Amino acid sequence: MTDSVSAPFHRSDPSSRNDLHLAELLDFRPDQGIIRLHEQRVVILSAAAMGLLRKELVDTLGVDTARRLLLRFGFADGYHDAVNLRERSTWSSPLDGVRAGATLHTLEGIVRVDVRRIDRDPESGRFEQEVAWHDSYEAEQHLHHYGKSAMPVCWSLVGYSSGFVSACLGQEIYFREQSCAGQGGGHCLAVGRDADNWGAEIDSIRSDFQAADLGHEVERLRAAVGARLKEVERRERLLERRERELNLLRERINRHAAARQFVAGSPAMQEVLELAGRVAPLDTTVLVYGESGTGKEFIVRLIHDQSPRASGPFVSINCAALTETLLESELFGHVRGAFTGAVRDKAGLFEVARDGTLFLDEVGEVAPTVQAKLLRALQEREIRRVGAERSIKVNTRVVAATNRDLRAAADAGTFREDLYFRLGAFIITVPPLRDRREDIPPLVHAFLVRAAGRMKKDVRAVSAEAMSALMNYRWPGNVRELEHAVERAVILANGPSIRVRDLPPEVTQKTRVRPGDDTLDLQQQERVSIERALERFGGNRRKAAEALNISTVTLWRKMKHYGLSA
Ligand SMILES: [Zn+2]
Secondary structure, eight states: OOHHHHHHGGGGOOOGGOOOOOOHHEEEEEETTEEEEEEEEEOOHHHHHHHHHHHHHHHHHHHHHHHHHHHHHHHHHHHHHHHHHHHHHHOHHHHHHHHHHHHHHTTTOOEEEEEEEEEETTTTTTTEEEEEEEEEHHHHHHHHOOOOOOOOOHHHHHHHHHHHHHHHTTEEEEOOOOOOOTTTTSSSSEEEEEEEGGGGGHHHHHHHOOOOHHHHHHHHHHHHHHHHHHHHHHHHHHHHHHHHHHHHHHHHHHHHHHHHOOOOSSSHHHHHHHHHHTTTSSOOOOEEETTSSOOOHHHHHHHHTTTTTTOOOEEEETSSSSSHHHHHHHHHHETTTTTOOOOSSSSSSHHHTTTSSEEEEEEEOOHHHHHHHHHHHHHHHHEBBBSSOOOSSSSOOEEEEESSSSEEEEEETTTOOHHHHHTEEEEEOOGGGGGGGGGGHHHHHHHHHHHHHHHHHOOOOHHHHHHHHHSSSSOHHHHHHHHHHHHHHHHHHOSSOOOOGSSSSHHHOOOOTTTTOOOOOHHHHHHHHHHHHHHHHHTTTHHHHHTTTOOOHHHHHHHHHHHHOE
């Protein structure tokens, strides 16, 4: 430290005190990485960096705590500066020091201080100062990060002035901003007063500056952060446990699928299995959607097998295969004499499946009267046998499947909306085979091994060309159609591997263009599907209906509607 730098402060000539020059205050030694300002080591931080630190404080501690921290910080800074200057200066009056502080604040680049008025009565200790602050860096940073503020924002400046003047005068002086550039004005106006002069406001001012209060606040925040950390840890542990459970579930359902030679390696099918595995242990009603032949039955069975009802009965019924009256009697049972031919009491499937699962396949084909009874059974968990007086409580879980869009059917009024919502509490959609083509090779292999074993034929492989045809076909009949195609090919194969000529013609045919093939019209598509099914099964209505996943009665009705003949 050179004497020349601190020399100006030893001068007692009052006229020079307002002319502090930065060059005289600053000892700049870039080679040593040290800068001194009136003998204190200082560092240069950009206003932007200070603004970021300030923003960090506001964002982590909240605006009120940040404000008080910066008040305290400013106060300590100002107090320290004043003590330092005083040691090196001989002021004729403490007010000289006050003025020097204002100049120093300006020189440091914090704010340009314009002292408007200073009143001091040394006898009573009464003090009042008015300053205008121009281009406050703090207001500028606040505006930059948060925009216009409702309250004054030059917290560290207020703190600095308070600390500086308090040190100069040896008494409690506090500043407050009356208006602030951060509120949108051109500059800031602040007023400093002694404690008595602040009147009733002094309590709130003092509490803002009090360290004890801040310490308390920091304690409170620390406790809050601790609690928060514990909560985060708890959640992480919970998440880990869920992850482990999920992995176990995935393993279990995949073992289940493997044991039943159900190929489901594609992500789409893995998701389906996971959904089924998750809903299985709950007693929720489940609706499984999917085109015919996609493996809906397998999913339903998986739900039963993985549920607490696994040891109970699993009963299934195809709702499309029975007439309305027969279906009703099958589901709910009847009493003797309820109708012609009812020679004895008969329990319905809801009762048979007690403590187990009842699988309603093709639930979309259920007639309206039976829909109403089904709804009641699901809602009340009780049924009444046909012709009976009393209801019977049943504890049966219902899982339904359909290839029809029940939402659309409900909108069209052909399916009860309330029943749809009751059944569709949990919906699982099984994707068609064409949406999971990566499963085709392993499926082909599994079907090939099975068929070859059954037929005692030495067929072990599929030619690349044949596999490519199998991969590219649309498979409207899905996995079931693929299985039939492979079986047929095993029968026809002349050597150890399946060739293109062993495959069904529709699989190898280059996509033949039919009228309506690329239509989006649902009716038109339905018509084309029916035509195709009839064609494939040589006009056999029963087989065509099965492939279309509708009842023969429905098929007959639709054929009449479209004017088709077998
Ligand atoms: Zn301000």
